[in-house]
Amino acid sequence: MIFVSFGKFGKMSYISETKVADFVKHLEEGKVMATRCSKCGKLYFPPRADCPDDLSMDMTWEELSGRCKLLTYTTAHFAPTGFEDDLPYTIALAQCEEGVNVYALLSKDIKENETHIGMDLRLTPLRLPNGKITYELKKA
Amino acid sequence: MSVAIVGVGQTPFSRNCGISIRELCFEAFKDALEDINLTPKEIDASIICSAPEYDKQRSPAGLISEYLGLAPKPTFYAESICSSSSTGVKVGYSFIKSGLHDTVAVIGFQKMSEISSAEVQERMGRGADVQWESPFGTMMPAGYAMYAHAHMQKYGTTEEQLAKVKVKSGKYSLLNPLAMYRRAITLEECLEARVIASPLKLFDCCANADGASCVIMTSEEKAKKITDTPVWVAGIGAASDTLSTTSRTNLTGLTCAVEAAKQAYKMAHMEPKDMDVAEVHDCFTIAEIMAYENLGFCKPGEGGKLIEESQTYIGGKIPVNVDGGLLSKGHPIGATGGSQIRTIVLQLQGRAGKTQVDGAEVGLVHNIGGIGVYGNVTILRR
Numbered sequence: 001m002i003f004v005s006f007g008k009f010g011k012m013s014y015i016s017e018t019k020v021a022d023f024v025k026h027l028e029e030g031k032v033m034a035t036r037c038s039k040c041g042k043l044y045f046p047p048r049a050d051c052p053d054d055l056s057m058d059m060t061w062e063e064l065s066g067r068c069k070l071l072t073y074t075t076a077h078f079a080p081t082g083f084e085d086d087l088p089y090t091i092a093l094a095q096c097e098e099g100v101n102v103y104a105l106l107s108k109d110i111k112e113n114e115t116h117i118g119m120d121l122r123l124t125p126l127r128l129p130n131g132k133i134t135y136e137l138k139k140a
Numbered sequence: 141m142s143v144a145i146v147g148v149g150q151t152p153f154s155r156n157c158g159i160s161i162r163e164l165c166f167e168a169f170k171d172a173l174e175d176i177n178l179t180p181k182e183i184d185a186s187i188i189c190s191a192p193e194y195d196k197q198r199s200p201a202g203l204i205s206e207y208l209g210l211a212p213k214p215t216f217y218a219e220s221i222c223s224s225s226s227t228g229v230k231v232g233y234s235f236i237k238s239g240l241h242d243t244v245a246v247i248g249f250q251k252m253s254e255i256s257s258a259e260v261q262e263r264m265g266r267g268a269d270v271q272w273e274s275p276f277g278t279m280m281p282a283g284y285a286m287y288a289h290a291h292m293q294k295y296g297t298t299e300e301q302l303a304k305v306k307v308k309s310g311k312y313s314l315l316n317p318l319a320m321y322r323r324a325i326t327l328e329e330c331l332e333a334r335v336i337a338s339p340l341k342l343f344d345c346c347a348n349a350d351g352a353s354c355v356i357m358t359s360e361e362k363a364k365k366i367t368d369t370p371v372w373v374a375g376i377g378a379a380s381d382t383l384s385t386t387s388r389t390n391l392t393g394l395t396c397a398v399e400a401a402k403q404a405y406k407m408a409h410m411e412p413k414d415m416d417v418a419e420v421h422d423c424f425t426i427a428e429i430m431a432y433e434n435l436g437f438c439k440p441g442e443g444g445k446l447i448e449e450s451q452t453y454i455g456g457k458i459p460v461n462v463d464g465g466l467l468s469k470g471h472p473i474g475a476t477g478g479s480q481i482r483t484i485v486l487q488l489q490g491r492a493g494k495t496q497v498d499g500a501e502v503g504l505v506h507n508i509g510g511i512g513v514y515g516n517v518t519i520l521r522r
Contacts, residue, residue: 006271010275011276011277013275014266045386046269046271046272046384072286072391074286074288074289075337075338076277076278076279076285077336077337078281078336079279080261080262080266080274080279082262083265083277086277091276091277091286093286093386093391102386103272103385103386104276105277117289134276
């Protein structure tokens, strides 16, 4: 396994070491990946290295289609340290067609008055100005 | 053998209290002990409760225990963020029930002004899953705001209904001398306030505070010697949910609260309709509306209607947060659960003054840690 630091993920990263650090490498290749337990077949997003259902550590990477629907959201006008310059921004929870949920920001080009629960979205990798990488939810 | 609460104490909740955490705890401890003529010598064990990320002091239990004159009696530390002192009460119950210790002091505190605003702001972002959610700039109000939008979408709950929770809180805050904010707020003020995290506005959110609370618990035998008005722990429930929002399956209610309530009602052999008065964790207005539903005071989706019909005021179906709640008292994280328990104990002892619910015999405390991560429900009876 090639070592990749997870510290490249997100505008602010709080951790750099994880067994699923390859997620970043896949993200740089334009793919948002989940993990699937080889033993029970359960799909995990965010990706996990370990399956608590059967205590298995045997997981495989699997690309998500990116098609998802908005479950809920909020537009923040107040931010924790490091995010003040981005205000206001909309934090969203969406459900992917594979059944897993994703927590991400809504793309800035979606206006607040057109944001509605149930709307179709597309989960997409996003390169940030500071050289880091993340994903966001864009208009489908 | 039943377990009793015999004494309760609390400091005023305030912004920038200007004293140290040991002194805050002393004031709450003194308040509780003097009320029942007990001395520190009669305390067999202490449980100290706070959220440690706000403390300069590492391992505060030892320090607080020393300052209260409790060494060499054992002291323990309990933490479940905003529900730390309810967790402390559950641990205290287990100690007494098992016979390990007879009389236990549960002391909750938080001095949120001990660290700078910038430090508070930095910690706020780390309350979520730091690997997968904090990198998106989330914080507490955003978490509850996402529940609010989902609740509004599914049930038609309105911003006016949310605001009415704060209007009630403001009304009762005028009667609570220990509350940080003691003023009535109009519906218009609530609706016109600046947005914090849509749809939650300034008055939909509680505020950080400094303060301490103390709950003295003891065995049935000792309780009867200490006081003529012991309050009994009838039911106690605790549950957890995923820390991450991503893994939640219910976005219109707190599953940990439903589960904790189920346990507490079962243990007490009681139902929601048996409750005469309740304290719920209204860190945000939407949290109180979801609490009505999760505790069974109304059906899922009818929480907005319950406040609209004023059923949670004194004189209504179930008076809730008649001490002003977190929204007016302020929320010194580790002290909050103990403060809620104090309010219910005073109600059941008939000592709640102008906010007394006539004939209150059974009361409930709902105290939540994090964004619905730690659920705690305690049922007390006269």
